[in-house]
Amino acid sequence: MVTSVTPLDLTAIRADFPILKRVMRGGKQLAYLDSGATSQRPVQVLDAEREFLVTSNGAVHRGAHQLMEEATDAYEQGRADVAAFVGADADELVFTKNATEALNLVSYVLGDTRFERAVGPGDVIVTTELEHHANLIPWQELARRSGAALRWYGVTDDGRIDLESLQLDERVKVVAFTHHSNVTGVVAPVAELVSRAKSVGALTVLDACQSVPHQPVDLHALDVDFAAFSGHKMLGPNGIGVLYGRRELLAKMPPFLTGGSMIETVTMEATTYAPPPQRFEAGTPMTSQVVGLAAAARYLQAIGMDTVEAHERRLVTATIEGLSGIEGVRIIGPTSMQDRGSPVSFVVDGVHAHDVGQVLDDEGIAVRVGHHCALPLHRRFGLAATARASFAVYNTVEEVDRLVAGSVARWSSSSAIASAAKPGAAGRRHGSGERKGAPGADLSGRDPRSLQASAASGPARAIRRASSPRQPDLRRRSHAARRVVRRR
Known part of the structure; x- marks a missing residue:
């Protein structure tokens, strides 16, 4: 309160x-009155993007010329600013094209047997009946690919998560839930859901798209393992999303997309991968969008x-x-x-x-x-x-x-x-x-x-x-x- x-x-x-x-x-x-779908942008965000594009636009993490250095600095400073806004460390944030991609990244990698906590046959994935499709369909797909079962918490008549509708056991490997419902507006009992998940050794995934723009959010304090949110709902640009992951988990996860920028060494026979977050940011990143997102975070933080x-x-x-x-x-x-x-x-x-x-x-x-x-x-x-x-x-x-x-x-x-x-x-x-x-x-x-x-x-x-x-x-x-x- x-x-x-x-x-x-x-x-x-x-x-x-x-x-x-x-x-x-x-x-x-x-x-x-439609900011839950996409928010409007202040001039401070528009100006930050334009200033970057007309003065410092260049390839990130490539080469040694001045524009590249300025672009890389702007990109990584943006990561630090956004991390501070949500109570995370910079190396725990991965930039994606939207929150949907961030949630798909997690669900895909959790089905990769190279990850020691991968979901497999006989396991259970848990979500809720409140979810946006972006935090439901990826888990349906993971269940299909892995042979796991999908279960969910039901919803009460007033639109809240019914905590009595499902009991967890040691088969549960993932619990994915929304922080704020985009329909009923309900705020999830995060502490209780996380506690229940931890008691059976399950990972937690938080859809924070409807909470990050509207209330103080401290991801470390919430104690979730992963979280996703988007730029365009928090006064920022389209085309930019964020995945938060615990440092120790990201370090053990294989990549989602592969290609340039996310490698350590490459031979014709094999590849080793860069440490997070670069491991999960294949290809040319959305640099101006990151600059705009950071400006949005600073704008909200100033208020x-x-x-x-x-x-x-x-x-x-x-x-x-x-x-x-x-x-x-x-x-x-x-x-x-x-x-x-x-x-x-x-x-x-x-x-x-x-x-x-x-x-x-x-x-x-x-x-x-x-x-x-x-x-x-x-x-x-x-x-x-x-x-x-x-x-x-x-x-x-x-x-x-x-x-x-x-x-x-x-x-x-x-x-x-x-x-x-x-x-x-x-x-x-x-x-x-x-x-x-x-x-x-x-x-x-x-x-x-x-x-x-x-x-x-x-x-x-x-x-x-x-x-x-x-x-x-x-x-x-x-x-x-x-x-x-x-x-x-």
């Missing part, structure tokens, strides 16, 4: 993010992560209170702030999440819609999709007020929605009118056939017709947006 923080100068912070000045369609001021966390807790509290007071709107996840992070996912009875997102977009409000790369979790709740508001240090309570009062309040009762729709609208707009998602349940957990004509998409269409003169363009945009969103 944060008790004392530095006051936040939101006016100054928002001035660092030029994109927040955008005026969207219809003259609506942008309210960007203070206690301050960031306290500010975002106020935003989440206001969002939950506001949405909970609207008839027909349901929060997916805890409605208290105990062990809760930034994302707030919700459904509107009788209205598909994609239609919710489209109507909010008409108001200049950007939220994420879909299954958020967490299909098993949505199926656990009988949902096809949810809308999700997620926050960063630059968001304001006024933006939350717009979300609640200016847009979502249109759906203050599901009966009003049903009466607004014309029969057959869903079929005309979506062909068959069917929605992809959990069999037998729509986003509100009800039989979709009973809602198809009145609630699948007709309500949003009726609302849009009343509120926007650009209906034909919006319909075409809606079709294209859905084709993209449903693939995610």
Whole structure:
């Protein structure tokens, strides 16, 4: 619980993010509430990348000319800055192209028999029903390759890890779990999960993508063996992710990718590999992205992560209170702030999440819609999709007020929605009118056939017709947006 923080100068912070000045369609001021998908970048990050590229761009760890030396120094200083930000040592951080690659690196190497703690037939891999696909599918693949079994902790009705749903034994070799759920916002009981894993000799892997940008994180204090997070969710560039690994584990692990930069010696018969972290950074690295990521870490550190966390807790509290007071709107996840992070996912009875997102977009409000790369979790709740508001240090309570009062309040009762729709609208707009998602349940957990004509998409269409003169363009945009969103 944060008790004392530095006051936040939101006016100054928002001035660092030029994109927040955008005026969207219809003259609506942008309210960007989708930082859980990707965050915006401050000018300090943009300037750091540009300054590197126009003054010091060169190949890292190659040659002896001045630009190469400056590029290498910038790259390794970036590693040190990011390590300090997350409570790790520089040689424990491996740069990858994103967090997904970082998690795949770990899962792949844990199946390599050259590693003394490799997973094999008869072993068990444990994860949770909360996971993003990036921390589930790699473990499914490791189980398939190795002959191990995959087991998981279930989820309680309020979206928390059900610690009573699974008992560990000595067959368990890996326990992989998210720090903050990207759907329910739940903060995992890291200490308890790590303690249970250690008691049976299992390694722990933490998905920290949704925690590192939003609260103080000390990986040494968390006592996990591996962790992954991404740059683009913490005010940094795309194309850069981070894998943390305990020094002694990285030293014993074989490489994931091979090629240039990660070797010690090479002959025609055999190769020996460089020590970590270079062993896991084959090829030309993402130098300017590392520079930008380090600038993002310094930016957040200057504000203070206690301050960031306290500010975002106020935003989440206001969002939950506001949405909970609207008839027909349901929060997916805890409605208290105990062990809760930034994302707030919700459904509107009788209205598909994609239609919710489209109507909010008409108001200049950007939220994420879909299954958020967490299909098993949505199926656990009988949902096809949810809308999700997620926050960063630059968001304001006024933006939350717009979300609640200016847009979502249109759906203050599901009966009003049903009466607004014309029969057959869903079929005309979506062909068959069917929605992809959990069999037998729509986003509100009800039989979709009973809602198809009145609630699948007709309500949003009726609302849009009343509120926007650009209906034909919006319909075409809606079709294209859905084709993209449903693939995610």
